[in-house]
Amino acid sequence: MALIVQKYGGTSVGDVERIKNVARRCIAAQKAGHEVVVVVSAMSGETNRLLKLVSQITDRPSEREQDVVAATGEQVTIGLVSLAIQAQKRKAVSFMGHQVAITTDSAFSKARIKSIDAEKIRAALKKKHIVVVAGFQGVDEDGNVTTLGRGGSDTTAVALAAALKADACEIYTDVDGVYTTDPNVAPAARKLDRISYEEMLELASVGAKVLQIRSVEFAMKYKVPLWVKSSFTDDPGTLVCEEDPSMEDVVVSGIAYDKNEAKIAIRSVPDVPGVAAKIFGALDEKNIIVDLIVQNVSKDGRTDLTFTVGKADLVKAKDVVRKIAKAIKIKAEDVEMDEQISKVSIVGVGMRNHSGVAAKMFKVLAGAGINVQMISTSEIKVSCVIHANYTELAVRELHTAFGLDKPVSEGVAESVPLKG
Amino acid sequence: MALIVQKYGGTSVGDVERIKNVARRCIAAQKAGHEVVVVVSAMSGETNRLLKLVSQITDRPSEREQDVVAATGEQVTIGLVSLAIQAQKRKAVSFMGHQVAITTDSAFSKARIKSIDAEKIRAALKKKHIVVVAGFQGVDEDGNVTTLGRGGSDTTAVALAAALKADACEIYTDVDGVYTTDPNVAPAARKLDRISYEEMLELASVGAKVLQIRSVEFAMKYKVPLWVKSSFTDDPGTLVCEEDPSMEDVVVSGIAYDKNEAKIAIRSVPDVPGVAAKIFGALDEKNIIVDLIVQNVSKDGRTDLTFTVGKADLVKAKDVVRKIAKAIKIKAEDVEMDEQISKVSIVGVGMRNHSGVAAKMFKVLAGAGINVQMISTSEIKVSCVIHANYTELAVRELHTAFGLDKPVSEGVAESVPLKG
The missing domain is CATH 3.30.2130.10 (VC0802-like)
Known part of the structure; x- marks a missing residue:
């Protein structure tokens, strides 16, 4: 019997039918013999609706009060998911951040988790409950409600998995895993079976927003095996995990781009x-x-x-x-x-043991007639700033040149878009 | 300097503009030299929206989880009202039920308040904050969120006023006070300047839903002076208070009806x-x-x-x-x-010292050709069950016969409808 933390994002709980679907998935995991903790986000659109109300009141809100308003989105979802599980004849109980002492600092709207008291959750699991916890929210030492910033539910899930010493943390989203690059840009993009924490961090920080970057840091620090899966399919997804020697055989694992810089x-x-x-x-x-x-x-x-x-x-x-x-x-x-720039990056732990990777990147870009304006490198990443117009072309050329294109026979059925 | 608890219902905080209006009213009270605690309900329609989501998930919801969902309505409002006060350059801080330990029993969806820890509120008042507290919600001894039932925010306000030993509790609503009867039925209905707790209890329990009945019981028990006022006018409203000898001069204070019985x-x-x-x-x-x-x-x-x-x-x-x-x-x-029945009741503490009141009621109804099917009396109330078709006629006839019609010269300007 394993202990699994599942996290479902806003799209996965976007309406009543989807919430019932999430309930079915939690129950399936329990029926498979696991203890299940579920972390949920606000229903899609809800956080924006709440923040819009705030912005109609004032354009300079106190972040304490804004967090009080924003935290309600997740609270609604935990109640509804628990009810949906109960309607399918399984025991469930919901907890808000303060109820399981997800204690954070007092940096409202971008708080960081300091500790979690897992006792209440363990007790509920012992009674065969599926435990439904609100993502995104915590409580500071004075009892004020805090929120963890956009995408914070991922961090809640990983932090819970670490505190509970869970066997796995599964992040369910509207894509079925982590891709070598954005399939909207490069149709030849492949889903990765595995990727190291470090690579994921670099990909996350350069624009592939499939996971909140802090959740990956957290998972790396506490060695939590992190799965990225689709809540709409049964695809096994991508495992984000510790690096192992075989990963270094691949020089470049993924290619990311970011058009949000100037x-x-x-x-x-x-x-x-x-x-x-x-x-x-x-x-x-x-x-x-x-x-x-x-x-x-x-x-x-x-x-x-x-x-x-x-x-x-x-x-x-x-x-x-x-x-x-x-x-x-x-x-x-x-x-x-x-403002007409973009940053294109190649990422891979294999770079450590392979020379000439950066040189190859510049050559590929030059071959496509793309001028490199700025260069930055780290141990496992090379980033180039280019004119924004050439972003997609650069991504596709690099994807092919570094051998990431999927075999032609695989078809296009799995090219679910990667957010980013 | 007085300590005043103000309570604003769903209609009074129904949209962003109305929330700003509530902020102005709280600030005006503070500027007048008072310490101000504000209790707010969910924005009008919000609780129904949340309960509809629940009913789409299941037709037999666990009340614990339903309360988790329902309690978010008030949480949104306290954040927004605090922000609106701050936007008008005054200090404000919001508290949820659990943050000020509004401790209730565990009767989810209809919990009763057992105690309140007023320390946190007092400390915030000392720092010149306007304190904004979520109505309707509490927390049981195990830390579960509870709600107090429809209209529960009135009870929150009165309980806070009792705990803080406030000088007054003002219930702001969309009517400007308590009327002798429903002005929609009897255009001659008059607004009462004062009414005793006991009379208000009888009127509340027979269908005049201007105040939640439990809030009146609470106010009576702790002798909290309770004002019913409009949040849209500056009318002084109606004071619900302890009986004094002059009240007994009036035999009948009000007439209520209830069409919800069979x-x-x-x-x-x-x-x-x-x-x-x-x-x-x-x-x-x-x-x-x-x-x-x-x-x-x-x-x-x-x-x-x-x-x-x-x-x-x-x-x-x-x-x-x-x-x-x-x-x-x-x-x-x-x-x-x-099912075609209604209950019409006359209420007044003056009945104790006047004989023949019931007889007069029967005579008035008989005079209007209305058959009395059932009769029930208490010390300060006489109720008759009649055919539902005659409800309005009975109310008007009794209103006139017991001398409650307003003088003709008063005009119709103040006939704001009484909910019920």
């Missing part, structure tokens, strides 16, 4: 100590996250500094940069912004 | 001990509440037994009665049901 270039920056610190310090003060940074070698005591930020932060970032540019006497025309 | 008559019941006990015992076992009971004097060792039950319980009651009738050998045709 590039800021500052030309002719005086190449003296402290200038970069000034610029990035000021951006940090405004909570603007900088992704890639490239600084060219100096020429005549001046250098070019280029970096990317999220498109949503571009207006704020412009203000900061223009102010500093003025202070260090850089001409306005030497500050350039570009 | 009558069951059993003819030729053997007039032997234990028959009535058998019938009403069986009804009680099925949780059917019997209102009026009339048994005529015996004739030839047989008697007629007539009683009323809620229309919603009629089908269940029929089954019970037919079964017993068969057992004690009463012919099927001797069991009669009648």
Whole structure:
């Protein structure tokens, strides 16, 4: 008998029929002899409806009160899922975050889980209940309701799996697994049977939003075997797990892209100590996250500094940069912004033991006539910033070049789209 | 400086604009120098939407899980009202039932409040916050969410006022006070400036649903001065308070009617001990509440037994009665049901010191050609069951006969309808 934590996202509980379907799946797992804990999100559209109400009241909401409103979405779902399980003649009990002491810090709207008291859940499991827990929400040490940020239910599920020492954590979603890349962009994309935590982290952080990045970090830290599965099929899905030697045979596991960044270039920056610190310090003060940074070698005591930020932060970032540019006497025309960019990344633990991977990537892109504007590498990832128009072309060319295309005989039946 | 508990019902917080209006009213009370605690209901329609979701899942929901779903309505409102107050530059903080330990028994969907820990509220008031508390919901001793039944937010408000020893509890609704009767039925109905707890209880229990009956019992027990006011006007409203001698000058304070009962008559019941006990015992076992009971004097060792039950319980009651009738050998045709009835009641503490009030009621009804089918009296109330067709006529005739019509000069401007 195994202990399994299942998590169903908003689409999987999007209406009454789907909720009944989730109940059937939980019961099937219990009938197969497992203890079952289910984590659910708000019904799809519900969190947006609630946040819209908030925005109609005020455009600068206190995050404590916003969390009080937003947390109701998951509360509705746990009640309905429990009722659906009971209607199918099995025992079920629902718990909100505070009822099982999913204790977080007090960073409302993006709280982090600090501890979970698994006792109440264990007691309910012992009584043969399917335990239904609200995702996304927790409680701080003063008893205030907190939420974990978008996609936070994934993290709730993994944290519960870790606290309960569960045998597996299954994330049910509207795709049937993790793909080598977005099948909407590259029809030859293949579903992966397995992927390492590290690769998944890199893929998640570069735009493949099938799992919340924090949930993968959590799973890696506590070694929770994490399955990504579809709630609408019986496909085994993708297992996200610890790296094993066989994984290194594959050089590139997946290709991701991100169109949500913008590039800021500052030309002719005086190449003296402290200038970069000034610029990035000021951006940090405004909570603007900088992704890639490239600084060219100096020429005549001046250098070019280029970096990317999220498109949503571009207006704020412009203000900061223009102010500093003025202070260090850089001409306005030497500050350039570009929103027409995208970041394409190849990811694979096999890169550690294979040389020439980056060089091959540049060659493939050059072969397709695509200019590389910025480059960033990590141990298991190479990212290139290119013009946004060439995103899809780059993804397809790289997918083929690194041997990820599925065999032609497999057909197109399984090309369920990957969100991202 | 007074401590005031204000309660706003679903209509008063029915949309974003109305929520902003509620915020303005709370702030006005604070600016007038008071400490303000606000209790709010779910936005109008919200509880029904949630219960509809439940009914789509199952027609026999576990009440524990149903309460988990239903309690979210109030949670949304406390967040939004707090945000609206903050948007108007005043401090506010929201609390759910469990956060201020509104401890109830475990009778899900109709729980009763056992205790409230007012410390957290007092601390927030000291910090100049307007404190916004979710009505309708509590928590039992095992930490389960409970709800108090329809209209339960009134009870939350009065219980909080009692626990905080508040100077007043103001119930804001869509009517501007308690009326002598339903102005939709009798346009001459007058708004009452004051009414005693006891009279309000009798009026509430006979169909004037302006206040939940339990909230009035609570207010009477803890002597909480209770105001019924409109959230849309500045009318002073009606004060529900302890009886004082001047109230007894008025013989009849109000007239209520109830069309939600049905009558069951059993003819030729053997007039032997234990028959009535058998019938009403069986009804009680099925949780059917019997209102009026009339048994005529015996004739030839047989008697007629007539009683009323809620229309919603009629089908269940029929089954019970037919079964017993068969057992004690009463012919099927001797069991009669009648749904075409209504109960009209006159209420007033002045009855205690005035004789002939019931007789006058019968005379008025007879004068209007209305046959009285059943009669029930208490110290401050006389109820008559009549044919439903004559309800409005009876109410108007009694209203005039007992001197309740407003002076003609008052016009019709204030005839805001009384719910019921």
